[in-house]
């Protein structure tokens with residue numbers, strides 16, 4: 001959350017001359033509600049079901065850069081779909097995460113105690129991110145342009 005998927009994703013798409021899509025945005029558009037509202041109204045499990053379908057649809061329809069929600073990796077079927085894709089894991093340390101996300105209530109899973117919640121989420125997810133990734137790019141103290149350049153290098157993809 002807040003690692004720079006949207007910022008870097010847009011830059012990466014621009015450099016590659018392809019489109020950008022974001023499954024969080026797809027869910028919000030289809031539901032006509034914010035992610036925080038979906039969590040409050042229906043709970044995380046309902047959000048995860050919507051997310052799983054959104055990832056499946058986007059991977060089938062879209063050929064450019066796709067940003068996934070931070071928790072999409074928790075779903076085993078989603079992980080299987082990612083197995084055939086180039087996947088970039090953008091990483092950061094907790095202090096960078098707190099700087100970038102702040103106490104923003106739009107991120108319901110970090111709303112109460114961001115540092116502690118972020119650490120716990122990452123302990124559970126880091127192995128899944130690493131397993132899915134074909135490229136890992138550290139973002140701490142680096143500009144979005146630098147992160148984008150590293151992602152292109154790591155993916156061995158040329159700019160358009």
Ligand SMILES: Nc1ncnc2c1ncn2[C@@H]1O[C@H](COP(=O)(O)OP(=O)(O)OP(=O)(O)O)[C@@H](O)[C@H]1O
Nearest residue numbers: 001002003004005006007008100139142143144147
């Ligand atoms: N490399 C970077 N260095 C410093 N700040 C950054 C960097 N990349 C993104 N940011 C800033 O961090 C914040 C979060 O970035 P962004 O919205 O791109 O992340 P995200 O991963 O898409 O977040 P979300 O989990 O909400 O989808 C923004 O304020 C953005 O300007």
Ligand SMILES: O=C(O)C1=C[C@@H](O)[C@@H](O)[C@H](O)C1
Nearest residue numbers: 001024035069070071107108
């Ligand atoms: O890491 C997560 O579990 C989440 C990340 C966001 O992208 C959103 O998908 C939502 O806030 C949940």
Ligand SMILES: [Mg+2]
Nearest residue numbers: 005006022067
């Ligand atoms: Mg984003």
